[in-house]
Amino acid sequence: MYGVSDIYYAAEQYDFTLSIVEFFFDTYGYKRALKILHSLKTPVEKYALRVNTLKTSAIEVKEKLQAHGVNVIIDKKFNDIIYIPVSGPNKIRESNNIIVADKFRR
Amino acid sequence: MGANLYSKGVLKVENSINGDYVSVAPPRGAPVAYGLQKLDASEIFKKRQGIAVQILESIYTMPSLRELRVYREGLLFDQSYPSIILGHILEPKPGERVLDMCAAPGGKTTHVAQLMNNKGVILACDRSSNRLKTLQDHICRLGIENIKLMNIDSRLLADNYTLKFDKIILDPPCTSLGHRPKIYDTVEIQQSNSLSQYQIQLFKTASKIIKPGGLLTYSTCTLPYYENELVVQYACEKLGFKIQEPFFKPAFKGEFSEEYPDLSMCLRFYPDLQDTPGFFITLLKKIN
Numbered sequence: 001m002y003g004v005s006d007i008y009y010a011a012e013q014y015d016f017t018l019s020i021v022e023f024f025f026d027t028y029g030y031k032r033a034l035k036i037l038h039s040l041k042t043p044v045e046k047y048a049l050r051v052n053t054l055k056t057s058a059i060e061v062k063e064k065l066q067a068h069g070v071n072v073i074i075d076k077k078f079n080d081i082i083y084i085p086v087s088g089p090n091k092i093r094e095s096n097n098i099i100v101a102d103k104f105r106r
Numbered sequence: 107m108g109a110n111l112y113s114k115g116v117l118k119v120e121n122s123i124n125g126d127y128v129s130v131a132p133p134r135g136a137p138v139a140y141g142l143q144k145l146d147a148s149e150i151f152k153k154r155q156g157i158a159v160q161i162l163e164s165i166y167t168m169p170s171l172r173e174l175r176v177y178r179e180g181l182l183f184d185q186s187y188p189s190i191i192l193g194h195i196l197e198p199k200p201g202e203r204v205l206d207m208c209a210a211p212g213g214k215t216t217h218v219a220q221l222m223n224n225k226g227v228i229l230a231c232d233r234s235s236n237r238l239k240t241l242q243d244h245i246c247r248l249g250i251e252n253i254k255l256m257n258i259d260s261r262l263l264a265d266n267y268t269l270k271f272d273k274i275i276l277d278p279p280c281t282s283l284g285h286r287p288k289i290y291d292t293v294e295i296q297q298s299n300s301l302s303q304y305q306i307q308l309f310k311t312a313s314k315i316i317k318p319g320g321l322l323t324y325s326t327c328t329l330p331y332y333e334n335e336l337v338v339q340y341a342c343e344k345l346g347f348k349i350q351e352p353f354f355k356p357a358f359k360g361e362f363s364e365e366y367p368d369l370s371m372c373l374r375f376y377p378d379l380q381d382t383p384g385f386f387i388t389l390l391k392k393i394n
Contacts, residue, residue: 039286068169
């Protein structure tokens with residue numbers, strides 16, 4: 001069981017709206033919902049990439065990425081999926097100069 | 107995640123100038139990166155292109171793939187695991203006629219082209235001309251030859267064209283609550299309910315332009331069942347579709363499977379149980 005204060009606390013902690021948090025609590029239960037909210041705050045551990053098999057193979061891409069020092073895992077089932085490990089969370093320096101960005105996009 | 111910050115993504119520059127060390131922060135929450143500012147604010151907001159901040163430290167890091175030659179040469183596409191799986195589940199064949207109703211930025215469409223070995227035709231529609239330009243860039247980079255682009259709201263396709271398709275990809279706009287990492291989100295659950303009506307409108311069009319016996323993948327990158335199982339259930343009850351068992355089941359069954367056993371053939375990727383974004387995929391066949 002959960003109370004209104006649990007919804008407020010989780011919405012504040014994970015920075016989602018009250019209605020979404022309440023929906024997750026109702027649908028998945030309190031404990032599971034918190035796990036879902038927590039997982040959404042972190043990136044995947046293995047970042048997937050699609051290999052363009054019109055031009056190359058997973059093995060060839062793996063060799064080329066490894067030449068740049070990138071660790072690569074090839075999917076066991078599909079020949080067009082590879083993974084790159086994501087590292088973190090890392091400590092970072094902070095500056096008083098702030099740039100606000102919505103996401104890292106081109 | 108380690109990639110540089112491009113001008114397009116900048117919302118606000120507070121006092122700093124080219125050459126300053128800066129923290130990069132989302133609109134809400136703590137800084138996520140630290141780096142060297144490469145452009146003045148006026149250049150960032152006037153040109154909206156180029157690297158605004160060279161990232162030196164990031165909370166989560168991975169290589170800046172887009173700056174590598176393997177990416178520029180079109181050997182890779184940046185796409186989540188469930189999104190790639192969708193292409194395999196649809197099993198497109200060379201020579202088929204495929205429609206992608208909400209195609210941009212193009213991960214699924216270009217994957218299907220790849221699986222068709224550049225043979226056959228894919229009509230890739232999107233209502234955003236800007237996003238179609240991004241897709242066009244990917245098509246050139248990847249060496250794809252069998253995608254035709256159309257700038258249209260796909261709900262209008264049945265009114266204007268008589269074409270029928272062997273296979274359809276329907277990955278409509280959704281609340282995107284499965285994205286990872288998600289630093290904050292302002293979506294309300296009512297928006298999920300509203301979007302499901304738009305998703306159903308797209309499904310109605312799909313039901314008119316798919317060949318009898320044709321296959322359709324319906325997918326979203328969100329969690330609420332309003333946009334997932336309930337939309338699929340509507341398509342089955344009202345639009346003549348039937349859920350199909352995918353040849354590969356790397357995820358959990360659909361919600362409400364106990365009440366509606368066919369929903370057990372849906373694929374649910376849960377971010378707390380799998381190392382993937384939250385995602386939903388269903389393969390359907392047009393029966394009547």
